Amino acid sequence: MNTNLSLLLLLAPFLGFLINIFFGKSLGKTVAGIIGTLTVAVSFAVSLYFFGQITASKEPIQIQLFDWIQISNFKVDFGFLLDQLSILWLLFVTGIGSLIHLYSISYMHDDEKMHTFFAYLNLFVFFMITLVIGSNLLVMFIGWEGVGLCSYLLIGFWYKNQEFNDAAKKAFIMNRIGDLGLLIGIFILGMLFNTLDFSTLKIGISGATDLNMYWLSAAAFALFIGACGKSAQIPLYTWLPDAMAGPTPVSALIHAATMVTAGIFMITRMNFLFDLTPDVQSIIAVVGAITALVAATIGLVQNDIKKVLAYSTVSQLGLMFLALGLGAYEVAVFHVITHAFFKACLFLGSGSVIHALGGEQDMRNMGGLKKAMPITFGTMLIASLAISGVPLFSGFFSKDEILLVAFHSNIPLWLIGSIASIMTAFYMFRLMFLTFFKEFRGTAEQKHHLHESPSLITLPLIVLAILATVGGLISLPGNSWLNEYLTPILPKLATAAHHLGTTEYILMAIAVVGGLIGIGLAYAKYIKQDSIPAEDAAITGFSKVLYNKYYVDEFYDAIIVKPINVLSGFFRDTIETSLSSLVFGLGKVTNEISFQGKKLQSGSIGLYLFAFVIGLCAIISYLFLAQ
């Protein structure tokens, strides 16, 4: 029963993919969209069923299907592990996935390749489910690389534009840098424990007495590199902002709510390993904090509405990594979930705006949309309040927990996280004010067409806005359902006391005031002073550095991409030709020798006789002399 249901869970979106890729065109756009949405909804329903089962039994469900890869010391099964962690992820992947599919039916309706879009989206959900429910690292890796493929396909969905294709390629290659790290981690774990199975690894690592700390740290670090690629952490984060080239629902689903959380999922999955490697944990915490800050600073000055959200995503993921590095996996997971709600809402809202403005993404050409698009405005406002950490919205609880944990472990990290949070509040309300307030700055024609989006678009927005409001309920301070739920995965939680003292209340107040300061600054600048961001050419000073994203792309290009291409040209033009002429040279030498030898074979009897006599004399004299 469980086996069949788990297969249904996994294969329903795959079936949707097959139907849409083969028959989508003849089925028509709406049918293709409905099939795509329904198959994901089926997965969501099955996830709910499993959620009910695991809440009741608290026992993980292990499913082995068949032998996949054979290594001399162990074999890798193709199997699933449905436990608290994977089911939690399934719920929001398929849940938010269904909503975004629904949204896309309307959003993509004018695109002639809508059925292809739904096919890719379904394929993505299929691989994401594989990633989440794999019972070992290698099955997870199928999903891990599979979602990378789908991300590639969807970023480059409008493939006639080579810039978009560049962005897609960049995302894939940067992810693969991380994937090599992940593979190396897998190799080391295989060498150490002769298994890649999560459950067996957990027993092996937790139960072992004589662990090789050097290799254990190496494995943890290598896995972390993998997580950096997928979850866009420094130094592998630059692909995510470029990934905004894809259609907006893709940005919401893949590049905000689900795929980019895979790194956090994997590290939480392997928490028993990371808990034993405090050095790697410190690296994760520091990388996370710095990413949070750096991305937030870039987000301050971006004018493309989706770019702001993209850097915001990188920054929020940084906060999650900060929590992971401090060993507070449950807090990171909590923020993953609330972030999925409000960030999906923000992206879909921005899509609604872009849709209404006929493709406009520059906030300098927006403004005053509040009246024309009340639902989009309202839902995005709620989501912005949530991400800014305004009390009672979901983001308040999860972000506050991260900062609390940071404060108790390391004050500088807390400070960095807090500054990043203030910046978040600022750039989010900068976005809101520039988009929805004051006068409309676009063309007259755009103004004429301004309209609220159809209900297929606003409905998902409303649902997500509600979730972004109440999502915090799953882990209230002092009474956390989430922590209790995750205890089988994170045994530490059972003993961790969760009490709120004076310090905690003071910190909470600081965070709230910080968020309000950020909003206030944005208000002062964009409402009171009514300023509009300068034209690209007029940007100067440090803003210019920020606007150009610290020139990191240019830096990578200069130290990695260019040198490799120069080397390639050098190998092609110099090494290859000289190696080739070396071989021909050997041939020529042979030729030359035979040419000289040929002269001896002149056919002149006299010469032969002469040589014969000389030789004979030489032999005879040798024989005599030798005796």
Added chain:
Amino acid sequence: MNVSLILIILFVGALVTFLAGDKLASKVALFFGLAAAGCSIVLLNHFNLGENISFISQWISKPNVSFALKADGLSLAMVLLTTVLTAIITFSSFGNDYKNAKSFYALILFMSFAMVGTFLASDGLLYYIFWELSLIPIYFIALVWGNGDVEERRKAVVKFFIYTLAGSLFMLIAFVYLYQKAGSFLIEDLYKVTLSATEQFWIFLAFFLAYAIKIPLIPFHTWQANVYQKAPTVGTMLLSGIMLKMGLYSIIRWQLPITPLAASEYKYIFIAIGIAGVIYGSIVALRQKDLKKLLAYSSLAHVGLIAAGTYTLTLDGLRGAVLQMIAHGFVVVGLFYTAEIIYRRYETRVIAEMGGIRSQTPKFTSMFLILVMASISLPATFNFVGEFTVLYSLSQVNVWFAILGGTTIILGAYYMLRMFQHSMLGETNSKVFADVSMNEGITLVAIIAVLLFFGMYPKPIIDLITPSLEEILNQINRIN
């Protein structure tokens, strides 16, 4: 029933094809190709039931040479690869018109015959004869039916011929030396010969020269890109899909077990050569303008990794290498075929002259992309199974080998996706790209089906090759 039947089918097939005349040649060749593939599958069944399907008979008494064909899991896997690919390659050529078709198709079958012989022979001299025999048909195929300027083609093909022939001569010397010691060319007898460390070193080196040129490994690869480019696509497929596997197979079958001491003494050097090929081939591939040349260098990178796997002298290394050999055979044939499909329409192999094909033919684009993804070893494709196992074995020798060899994951994605982007994507090309024909579609689907099926379920092949690899590994470890 024994394995000589496959050889007979292919040999007779070559004759009948030649006699059938130009009109029927392609169909007759396909018939015999399929018959050989079918026969291999039937024999595989017999083998799995525990029957003895080997064949041995005294051929020459002085020197002591036997016509010995031994079928174990390893050689059967290679024979299957050869016969199935021969059928696919023959079928793939159906869209083309060849002058003197009867000779062309007869040569394909004859080449298949020689290669199957190489994979089955268990007598050193017989093996050597098949090994050299396979060179003749490909020489003519590349020279007569190739493309580009005749003089340049002749230069490239003659270089290839002499280069590989010269390399093989060292192997012949090694065999003659071994015969002096063993009094027989039979592989079991050669395995038993006791050789000093110095003798092993020189014999190891002699074998290595022959194989390194054939595979090819850097820096012996200079013939490759030009011949791949100049040969007709059928020839390129035969070379890259099957023939280069002869070299890799021979490392496992002949070189390592005969000179185990030298192999374990110098394995780091030879692993390093393989990995250097991975990096070098990938980097050179980055800036190739010609699609076939790009694929040639990508092949150089892939076989470098396979060779590195064999020289780890571990079960994982050998198993991964064989899996990757088979997977690479299929994917590289598929990729060269896509180049051919584009050439049939646009008459160019220059990537810059392509582009904007996707909007005209989504079907072909999808299949091309699947092949690209298989080639860069996306998990759930057959290539991943092999590459993962090889990289795992390298990491057990030294984790840095796995990291350096693993750069293929990144660089491979770089050059393949760049190639795909510039050949297929972008604004719609002004030249019309006719959708894939039935034949073309069947060929690509067959290849993709193999790659995806064994990507998820490689067990049948793993079970087939593992016992024989364990046996060979016992031979390798007998002294250590």
